[in-house]
Structure formats: structure tokens, C-alpha cells
Amino acid sequence: MKPVRIALLGCGTVGGGVVKLLHRNAAIYARKLGAPLELAGVAELRPEAARRLGVPGKVITRDANELVLRPGIDIVVELFGGYEPARTMLLKAIGAGKDVVTANKAMLAKHGAEIFKAAAARGLAVGFEASVGGGIPIIRTLREALAGDRQRAVYGIVNGTCNSILTTMSETGIEFADALADAQKNGLAEANPALDIEGHDSAHKLCLLVALSFGAMISPAQVHTEGITRVTQADIAYARELGYAIKLLAIAKEDDGVIEARVHPTMIPQRHLLAGVGGAYNAIYIHGEALGSTMYSGLGAGQMPTATAIVADILDIARHRRAGSAARAPALGLPLGHVKRAKVKPMGEVVCEYYLRFAARDKPGVLGAIASVLGDSGLSIASVIQKGRAAARTVPVIMRTHEAPERNLKRALEAIARKKIVQAPPVFIRIEDRL
Amino acid sequence: MKPVRIALLGCGTVGGGVVKLLHRNAAIYARKLGAPLELAGVAELRPEAARRLGVPGKVITRDANELVLRPGIDIVVELFGGYEPARTMLLKAIGAGKDVVTANKAMLAKHGAEIFKAAAARGLAVGFEASVGGGIPIIRTLREALAGDRQRAVYGIVNGTCNSILTTMSETGIEFADALADAQKNGLAEANPALDIEGHDSAHKLCLLVALSFGAMISPAQVHTEGITRVTQADIAYARELGYAIKLLAIAKEDDGVIEARVHPTMIPQRHLLAGVGGAYNAIYIHGEALGSTMYSGLGAGQMPTATAIVADILDIARHRRAGSAARAPALGLPLGHVKRAKVKPMGEVVCEYYLRFAARDKPGVLGAIASVLGDSGLSIASVIQKGRAAARTVPVIMRTHEAPERNLKRALEAIARKKIVQAPPVFIRIEDRL
Numbered sequence: 001m002k003p004v005r006i007a008l009l010g011c012g013t014v015g016g017g018v019v020k021l022l023h024r025n026a027a028i029y030a031r032k033l034g035a036p037l038e039l040a041g042v043a044e045l046r047p048e049a050a051r052r053l054g055v056p057g058k059v060i061t062r063d064a065n066e067l068v069l070r071p072g073i074d075i076v077v078e079l080f081g082g083y084e085p086a087r088t089m090l091l092k093a094i095g096a097g098k099d100v101v102t103a104n105k106a107m108l109a110k111h112g113a114e115i116f117k118a119a120a121a122r123g124l125a126v127g128f129e130a131s132v133g134g135g136i137p138i139i140r141t142l143r144e145a146l147a148g149d150r151q152r153a154v155y156g157i158v159n160g161t162c163n164s165i166l167t168t169m170s171e172t173g174i175e176f177a178d179a180l181a182d183a184q185k186n187g188l189a190e191a192n193p194a195l196d197i198e199g200h201d202s203a204h205k206l207c208l209l210v211a212l213s214f215g216a217m218i219s220p221a222q223v224h225t226e227g228i229t230r231v232t233q234a235d236i237a238y239a240r241e242l243g244y245a246i247k248l249l250a251i252a253k254e255d256d257g258v259i260e261a262r263v264h265p266t267m268i269p270q271r272h273l274l275a276g277v278g279g280a281y282n283a284i285y286i287h288g289e290a291l292g293s294t295m296y297s298g299l300g301a302g303q304m305p306t307a308t309a310i311v312a313d314i315l316d317i318a319r320h321r322r323a324g325s326a327a328r329a330p331a332l333g334l335p336l337g338h339v340k341r342a343k344v345k346p347m348g349e350v351v352c353e354y355y356l357r358f359a360a361r362d363k364p365g366v367l368g369a370i371a372s373v374l375g376d377s378g379l380s381i382a383s384v385i386q387k388g389r390a391a392a393r394t395v396p397v398i399m400r401t402h403e404a405p406e407r408n409l410k411r412a413l414e415a416i417a418r419k420k421i422v423q424a425p426p427v428f429i430r431i432e433d434r435l
Numbered sequence: 436m437k438p439v440r441i442a443l444l445g446c447g448t449v450g451g452g453v454v455k456l457l458h459r460n461a462a463i464y465a466r467k468l469g470a471p472l473e474l475a476g477v478a479e480l481r482p483e484a485a486r487r488l489g490v491p492g493k494v495i496t497r498d499a500n501e502l503v504l505r506p507g508i509d510i511v512v513e514l515f516g517g518y519e520p521a522r523t524m525l526l527k528a529i530g531a532g533k534d535v536v537t538a539n540k541a542m543l544a545k546h547g548a549e550i551f552k553a554a555a556a557r558g559l560a561v562g563f564e565a566s567v568g569g570g571i572p573i574i575r576t577l578r579e580a581l582a583g584d585r586q587r588a589v590y591g592i593v594n595g596t597c598n599s600i601l602t603t604m605s606e607t608g609i610e611f612a613d614a615l616a617d618a619q620k621n622g623l624a625e626a627n628p629a630l631d632i633e634g635h636d637s638a639h640k641l642c643l644l645v646a647l648s649f650g651a652m653i654s655p656a657q658v659h660t661e662g663i664t665r666v667t668q669a670d671i672a673y674a675r676e677l678g679y680a681i682k683l684l685a686i687a688k689e690d691d692g693v694i695e696a697r698v699h700p701t702m703i704p705q706r707h708l709l710a711g712v713g714g715a716y717n718a719i720y721i722h723g724e725a726l727g728s729t730m731y732s733g734l735g736a737g738q739m740p741t742a743t744a745i746v747a748d749i750l751d752i753a754r755h756r757r758a759g760s761a762a763r764a765p766a767l768g769l770p771l772g773h774v775k776r777a778k779v780k781p782m783g784e785v786v787c788e789y790y791l792r793f794a795a796r797d798k799p800g801v802l803g804a805i806a807s808v809l810g811d812s813g814l815s816i817a818s819v820i821q822k823g824r825a826a827a828r829t830v831p832v833i834m835r836t837h838e839a840p841e842r843n844l845k846r847a848l849e850a851i852a853r854k855k856i857v858q859a860p861p862v863f864i865r866i867e868d869r870l
Contacts, residue, residue: 295731
């Protein structure tokens with residue numbers, strides 16, 4: 001039986017996992033597919049790693065450019081990461097009639113429209129299951145399994161580094177800087193962790209989730225993005241007292257064609273299923289109009305989990321390629337002509353409940369003054385925690401508000417700062433209580 | 436554009452949901468598919484319900500037999516339930532060249548091999564996403580998304596009635612009989628609830644999960660099946676004290692070609708994600724060799740959740756049908772020729788940890804006597820709870836054991852009964868601590 005020929009661009013961590021699976025499960029894949037998968041080429045500047053995995057020297061090349069154009073290659077798997085040469089290589093591969101697979105969320109969030117369009121024009125596939133949630137099959141779930149429903153909201157824990165750090169902070173009581181250092185020591189955070197801890201990686205993934213959930217294109221620049229660097233033990237402890245856990249959530253909602261898209265630390269009920277997703281695990285929680293809530297969780301990164309997602313794409317694409325089939329679901333669920341650039345709701349109009357922490361002077365009337373300014377901006381208070389007098393001259397005042405547009409909150413916080421009612425800039429964290 | 440023509444066999448709860456979705460989302464489906472879905476026929480003996488949903492009278496027929504053979508129908512959706520005439524109708528539809536969709540787990544667990552074989556022989560599809568986990572897309576996840584991995588174990592909360600009852604018992608402190616009555620009152624349990632509460636529905640679903648996870652066929656008779664009727668408040672309370680929750684789990688594991696398959700009340704760690712799945716929610720927790728653990732949760736039943744799964748199947752099948760494609764993944768993930776009738780491990784060889792509750796005479800030496808008999812059968816004790824003396828002449832003794840084959844446990848419990856060490860038959864519940 002004629003094999004389906006695969007080329008890997010990059011043989012680092014994830015590429016190595018793909019090589020391992022292609023070796024280990026070769027017989028199973030051949031049975032499922034009716035033809036063997038053949039690793040026909042690996043482009044890698046440091047070929048030793050690939051050789052150590054048993055890849056024959058003649059399969060390894062330094063010339064990615066030649067490999068993506070090579071006749072006989074059926075599927076090109078891009079694992080370089082970064083914007084370039086990843087984008088160019090994928091476009092060349094598509095131009096040469098190859099189906100492609102990639103785990104590159106940053107590149108897809110920025111250049112996805114271009115890549116998907118080029119592939120659709122030639123009737124080729126773009127597999128990108130590994131780009132969001134690692135081994136969690138959220139891409140094909142949104143594209144195919146939930147295709148009968150209209151999605152209303154998506155809440156994702158989509159960055160394992162941030163979730164590990166927040167879990168450690170919550171379980172051990174250490175502050176962010178120490179938890180980050182621990183994560184770096186344990187290989188759960190990169191030496192330069194900014195992309196993760198500042199929320200940008202989550203924002204990239206959210207763009208893809210928005211496209212699949214709502215058939216709407218947004219760019220990372222349109223996603224309000226905050227990371228976890230300002231989360232403190234104080235806020236974790238008060239959150240717990242109020243019945244909440246703090247998670248970095250990527251949140252998107254659709255309302256009458258307008259998209260709400262944001263990444264920020266979020267308080268969610270401790271008893272919510274998402275709050276139980278700890279450590280490096282990811283989860284995507286989806287609210288559908290007819291289906292109600294479903295949740296998908298698993299390891300969001302790592303060599304083998306991510307490799308399983310890549311191989312699932314390869315198997316799917318190989319099956320269609322062998323059958324010469326045009327029956328593939330469009331990459332984003334809808335034909336591209338129907339995927340519109342979306343209107344995004346400004347953050348000022350986003351409605352949330354809020355957790356507020358003020359450093360108040362320990363004297364009569366402060367609580368009343370804060371409440372009065374909040375009330376003037378239309379923020380009504382749901383509950384207050386004011387701790388007994390400390391030795392210090394300031395005491396923390398914690399408030400949970402009812403729902404209000406963020407612009408009202410901002411206006412109130414500015415007024416409170418201007419009037420010097422409190423000693424330090426107030427802290428606020430958005431609450432999602434009814435997810 | 437030529438429509439894809441659907442026939443519904445049955446227009447009860449789920450059928451009504453399908454009709455609603457086909458109406459409500461018609462434009463979206465046409466966009467996704469490039470052609471409209473047309474509800475061309477509804478077989479129903481009580482046509483009023485269908486008419487109330489806006490189905491034109493001329494679309495409704497009492498003659499299911501004629502409908503499944505009718506030229507022009509592309510996809511037949513069987514929602515009769517039960518073994519017959521469901522089986523016969525599906526076989527006739529397949530014989531007439533129709534693709535089929537069904538939510539009928541009982542029928543598939545018994546006659547699946549026959550149905551799948553007939554469809555495969557004609558290159559037709561059998562969609563059965565709705566048969567397990569309602570709206571949770573577990574069928575296509577196992578078949579396609581996890582196709583790159585080898586599954587090791589599957590743990591499912593797959594019966595919403597049982598999960599509701601156990602959740603109510605755990606949260607309110609009422610006993611089984613009252614919780615069942617409540618569930619019946621709230622429409623969460625049927626008037627004749629045996630199929631659910633005795634575990635048979637879970638066993639049917641487990642047979643399908645086994646086929647998809649391990650490429651192995653087993654019959655419901657091969658699944659050791661216990662329901663929840665003997666779960667008591669006492670055991671829920673002791674479980675909690677030991678850090679466990681009690682769930683009805685459908686469990687399957689694969690070890691070197693031998694399948695372990697069982698349905699029974701199970702103690703799992705309170706902090707495990709599965710323990711947080713309450714009420715009518717279902718969840719399937721899968722352990723894959725490369726992927727590690729993933730979990731899929733959502734509503735396991737109900738009109739609209741189940742209907743979304745049916746429509747997802749319809750859309751998928753319609754897309755392939757329009758493209759004349761043979762690129763569809765086989766119904767069970769593997770070509771049927773590779774799906775083997777499996778060897779099932781006898782329960783005596785199944786290894787678990789155990790929770791044991793004895794009604795002991797309140798006199799010295801009883802604890803030692805129990806421990807000694809357990810030790811003789813190779814059961815070692817991990818922890819004991821013995822409550823202070825009560826007014827009664829018997830006191831409960833609770834033990835958690837380390838892992839042992841079930842045959843050893845049974846031997847020990849028989850010896851304890853024979854020697855009249857305890858006042859009543861001991862209670863045992865299997866523990867899954869490392870899932």
C-alpha cells in the first residue's frame with residue numbers, strides 16, 4: 001500500500017514526540033488508515049536529536065525550503081514556532097500542493113486568514129489541533145462536534161504555565177515571584193516567561209477559539225490582555241473567603257454579532273468545575289445555546305500530549321488525501337467567505353461583577369466615602385469584608401460589587417484616587433459568577 | 436442547491452429537539468454545508484407533537500417502513516429506542532442506501548456489530564454520537580481526536596439519573612429511596628427506573644466506549660454491573676471522612692489485550708475532577724498512554740443536548756454524502772475486520788482497593804479477628820475508623836484496604852461471615868484512588 005509521506009519542520013520537543021509516536025504506533029496507524037505513515041523528511045539544523053530518536057540520516061535535512069517543495073511529500077508538519085520562516089514555509093508547502101499541520105498559535109492568530117485562504121483555494125487542509133489546549137481536542141470539537149449548536153460563551157484555562165503558578169500560589173501561600181522561579185526550575189515556565197505570564201499566549205489561543213466558536217476573526221491586538229504578574233497572596237486569600245478561586249481565563253462571548261474577548265485573572269466560584277483544574281492542566285468550558293455547558297480538560301502542553309494532537313491531524317488529513325475527498329469540514333467550521341472580521345466590544349462596555357481591595361485609612365467614614373463614590377458611578381455593593389484594626393495605619397477593605405460596565409468602575413476608581421480616600425491604588429479583579 | 440433529505444423515526448423528546456434545531460439553525464447549517472438540510476419525513480404514531488413543532492402534515496407518516504425505503508431520503512435518524520423495530524428499520528435503511536444516525540445505546544450494545552457491518556459493506560455511515568454522554572462529543576473524540584494515542588483506561592459517569600440521585604444523597608443527607616422519589620418527581624428518573632439505577636444503561640454505554648477505546652467488542656452480559664440501590668448515607672459519610680466521593684462509574688481498562696469492564700458504585704478522591712461532576716452531568720475521563728488524562732463533561736441527556744449530538748452527526752454525514760467521499764473514519768475507529776471480540780478479565784482477578792464496613796459486636800478482639808481473616812486472604816489494611824461505643828450492641832468498623840484481587844476479598848468476607856465475627860453482611864465498595 002502506498003504510504004502517506006510526512007515531512008517535519010523542526011524536531012525539538014514536540015517534533016521528537018511525533019517521531020516517537022510514528023515509530024511506536026506505526027502498526028496501529030496503518031490499520032486505522034489502510035496505509036502506512038512514512039516519516040519521509042525532517043528539517044532540522046541540529047540533526048543529532050532526530051538521529052538519537054532513530055531517524056535515519058538520509059531523512060534529515062538542513063534545507064527546509066527544499067523539503068516543503070519536494071515531490072512525493074503529502075503532509076508538511078510545521079513545528080518551528082515563531083512567525084517566520086514558519087509562515088513562509090507553510091505557504092510554500094500549500095503552494096506545492098501539500099496539506100499542512102501546525103501547532104503555531106502565535107503565527108495562526110496573526111496570519112491565520114492568509115494561511116487558511118491559501119489552503120482553501122487549493123482544497124488543502126490546515127490541521128491545527130495542537131495549537132490550543134495541547135492534547136485537548138478542542139479545535140475539532142468546536143469545528144465538528146458542536147457544529148449543530150450556536151456557541152454563546154467560551155472560558156479557557158489555556159496556558160499551563162500560568163495555571164501552574166496560580167495553583168502553586170494557592171496551595172503553598174508563596175507570592176508570584178517565587179512561584180514563577182519554582183515553575184522555571186521545574187521546566188513549567190520558560191527562561192523568558194513574558195509571552196505566558198503576560199497573557200499573550202492565551203490571547204493568541206483565544207483568537208482561534210473565537211474564530212471556531214463564533215465564525216468571527218479577531219486579532220490579538222483586539223483582545224484585552226492582562227497577565228498574572230500582579231496577583232497576590234492577599235487577593236487569593238480574600239477570594240477564598242468570598243468563595244472564589246483566581247484563574248487566568250481567556251473569555252469570549254458573542255452577543256448579536258458583537259464579540260467580547262479578554263484575558264485576565266478572574267475570580268470564579270471555588271465549586272465550579274474549572275476551579276478544580278489545577279497545575280499544568282488546561283480546560284475549555286463552553287456554553288452553547290442548545291447544549292448548555294460542556295468542559296474539555298487535559299494537559300495543555302508537553303511533548304507527548306501535543307504530539308498526539310499532531311498525529312490525530314495527520315491521520316485525519318491522510319485519510320482524506322488517500323480518498324481524494326473534498327468532504328473535509330472547513331478549517332474554521334464555516335467556509336471562509338462566511339467568516340467575518342468581527343466587531344469587538346470595548347472593555348468599557350463589558351459588564352462584570354468586581355472584587356475590589358482598598359488600602360483605607362483606619363478612621364471613621366472611609367467605608368462610607370468609598371461606597372458613596374461607587375454608588376455615584378452606578379456600582380452597587382454585594383458584600384464587604386473589613387478586617388479588625390491592625391497595628392498599621394491602613395486597613396484593607398474588600399468589596400464585591402454587583403454587575404456594572406467596566407467604564408463605571410474605572411470612573412469610580414479614578415474619583416476615589418483623586419479624592420485621596422485611600423492610601424494606594426485600588427486593586428480590582430473581575431468576577432465571573434455565573435459561568 | 437440540492438438539499439440533503441433527513442427522515443426522523445420518532446418525534447418524541449429528542450426528535451422534537453432535532454426538529455427545533457433544524458428549524459432554528461437552518462441558515463447556519465446551510466452555510467456550513469453549502470446545501471440546506473431538509474426534514475423530508477417524520478414517522479410517528481402520534482403526529483400531534485410533530486405538528487405542534489411546525490412539521491407540515493404531509494411530512495408526517497405512520498408508515499416507518501415506507502419512509503426508510505423512500506427514494507430521495509439521504510439520512511435516516513432512528514429515535515424509536517428499544518431493540519425492535521429500531522434494529523430492523525436501521526438495517527432496511529442501510530439496505531436502501533441511506534446513511535443512518537441513532538442514539539440507541541441498548542440496541543447498539545447488543546446489535547452494533549450487525550449494524551456497523553451492514554453499513555460498512557455498503558460504504559454507509561452510522562452516526563451514534565448521541566448514544567453515550569448525550570451532548571458530550573465522546574464518540575468522535577475517541578474515534579478521531581484521540582486516534583493518535585493508545586487508550587489505557589476509561590472512567591465514565593454516563594448515567595445522569597444515577598449521578599443526580601447520588602449528588603442529592605450526598606448534598607442533602609436523604610437515603611436512596613427518597614432521592615429516587617425526588618428524581619422521579621423532577622423528571623430526572625423514569626417511572627420504571629431499573630435500567631438506570633441498576634447500572635444496565637451504563638453497561639450498554641460502556642460496551643460502546645470499550646469498542647472505541649480499545650478496538651474490542653464486548654457484550655453487556657460481559658460487564659460486571661451493579662447499580663446504586665444499595666448505597667447508603669452511612670457509606671457516603673464514611674467515604675467523605677476518608678476523603679472520597681461515591682460515584683457510579685463505568686470503568687474499562689486494557690492490559691495486554693485483556694479487557695476489564697465493570698459498572699459499580701466507586702469511591703474516588705473528593706478532589707478528583709470527576710468528583711466535581713454533579714447532578715445530571717456526565718463525564719468521561721480517559722487515560723491515554725501518550726496524552727495522559729483528559730476529561731469531557733456536559734449534560735448526558737435532555738432534549739436539546741442530545742439533539743445537538745444528532746445534528747452534529749447529520750452535518751458530518753451530509754458533508755461526506757454530498758462530496759461522494761469515502762474518507763470517513765470507520766464507525767469504531769478501526770476497520771471492522773480489526774475489531775476483535777475481546778477476552779474479558781473475570782471479576783475475581785480485578786485488582787482494587789476496598790472500603791469495608793462491618794457491623795461488629797462491641798467487645799474486645801473483634802477488630803483483631805477481622806484483620807486476621809483479611810490478612811490470611813492477602814488483604815492488608817491501609818486505615819481503620821472505629822467509632823466510640825454507641826448505646827447499641829454493634830458498632831461500625833470501617834476499613835480501607837490496599838490493592839488486592841477481588842477473589843481474595845470475597846474469600847475473606849465469606850470467612851468472616853462463616854465465623855460469625857460480625858452481625859450483618861459486610862458492605863464493600865471498590866476504591867479507585869489513582870485514576
